[in-house]
Amino acid sequence: MRRPEGFERPEAAEEAVRGEAPARRRRSWDRDLDPFRLDSAPSPRSSPGPTAGDAVEEPRRWALAAYAELDEEQPTAPVAPLEPAAHAGEGRGSHAQRVDRAWREAERAQRRTDREEAREARRDARTATRERRRQERAEVRRFTADARRRARTALLAAGGLALALLVLVGLVWSPLMAVREVRVEGAERLDPAVVQQALAGSVGQPIATVTEEAVAERLRAIPQIESFRVDVVPPSSVVVHLVERRPVAVAPGEGGEVVIDAAGVVLGGVDAETSALPRLDGIDLGSPEFEAVASMLVSVPPSVLEATERIEAPSPSDIRLALASGQSVRWGGAEDSRLKADVVEALLATQDPAVAVVLDVRAPEHPVVRGS
Structure with a gap:
């Protein structure tokens, strides 16, 4: 049997080992050198520790003695029967080689177990990470439910307003919402057709x-209109x-009254209604006398105006009314016109x-x- 590298020994040491008695070597192997017999190995607690000189030589001596005994026992071992090729390597070799193979198989099994455990740990870690992320997302959704509901409500309201605005704009500019009729209300002396013609x-x-x-711009040319809506x-x-x-009075104009x-x-x-x-007798439009008369005419009831035939105003504080019945009124100034x-x-x-x-x-x- 060929020794592994590192276990070659000098001839002197080999001869010394071979000169020992077989029984003594057997006892020495069984007692001290067999590292695989746990019951015969000295207890680490009871045996004293190695000295500085023995720290390097002791393992080498044990290994040399063990391999020497294996070399001597090899020739006397019975020849095993031939085995199939699939089981050719099983049961062969020395005790140390079998132990070494068992040790390597145990190491491989342990490595496989470690790999399986590592894969299982990684799977558990991934599962825990996914569960943690799922729980975090659930918590985020729970705490942001109100904000998301408000945002959804705001988006729906904004979308509804935008849709309503689009519909309104479409209706406003569609032919269905175009002006087809102009109605005039409140016209008493003015012909409504005049207003409709102006707004055509x-x-x-x-x-x-x-x-x-825009309507005021078109109705500005009609003087009979004081205001409108x-x-x-x-x-x-x-x-x-x-x-x-x-209409409150008749005044002389360029072409007549x-x-x-x-x-x-x-x-x-x-016309017949305003005759x-x-x-106004001797009162120019825009004069101070006319301003006083105008303030008075605003306050006079229609029954008094209908009974008045002529209005004179020598001064703003001396307004006189000549009634159709021949009676006259000394009005005075425009103050207290309503009471007067x-x-x-x-x-x-x-x-x-x-x-x-x-x-x-x-x-x-x-x-x-007073009498006249």
């Missing part, structure tokens, strides 16, 4: 684009509510229209009735 340009345009500024009635109607100017309101705006010529209005109008109306109700009298209301708390 709005027909056909989107109803949402009809504004009061526009109502848009979907899908295709525009309603104009008018407040007409109130014209009807004016309290602001001095010319409303047109005199009974009082005439009430007093004049009450005095006319108590006087005989056939008697020409002068009603002095310059001091409305103390009116005076």
Whole structure:
């Protein structure tokens, strides 16, 4: 049998080992050198530790003695019968070789066990990591549920508003929402056709684009309109509510007599309805006298205006009314016009229209009735 490398020994040591008696060598092997007999090996606790000189030589001596005995026993070993090729290496070799093979097999088995345990540990670690991540995601979802619900609500609201806006824009600019009718309400002396003719340009345009500024621009040329209000009635109607100017007097104009309101705006010529209005006698439009008369005319009730035939104003503080019955009124200035109008109306109700009298209301708390 060939010794492994590192176990070659000198001839002197080999001869010394071979000269020992077989029984003594057997006892020495069984007692001290057999490293695989745990019951015969000296206890680490009872045996003294190796000295410094024996630390290197002792393992080598044991190995040399063991391999020497194996060499001597090899020739006397019975020849084993031939075995199949699959089991040719089993049971052969010395005791040390069998132990060495068993040791290597045990090491391989241990390595396989270690690899299996490592793979199992990695699988367990991956499973634990996935479970931890799943739990973390569940916790995040639980703690952010309110925020996600608010965000979802906000997104739905924004989407609804955007959709409604798109629908509204589509309807506004569609032909279904175009102006097809203009209605005029509140016209008493003004012909509604005049207003409809002025707003004819709005027909056909989107109803949402009809504004009061645009309507005012078109109605500015009609002096009878004092103010107005526009109502848009979907899908295709525009309603104009008018407040007409109130004619209060007849003033001389360039082409003849014209009807004016309290602001001095010319409303047109005199017709059957306005022919009974009082005439301004010697009062120029825009003068201080006219301003005082205009303030008075705003406060006078229609019954007094209908009974007045002529208005004179030598000065802003001396306004005089000539009634159709022949009676006259000393009005004075434009102050307290509302009270003066009430007093004049009450005095006319108590006087005989056939008697020409002068009603002095310059001091409305103390009116005076005098004969003419």
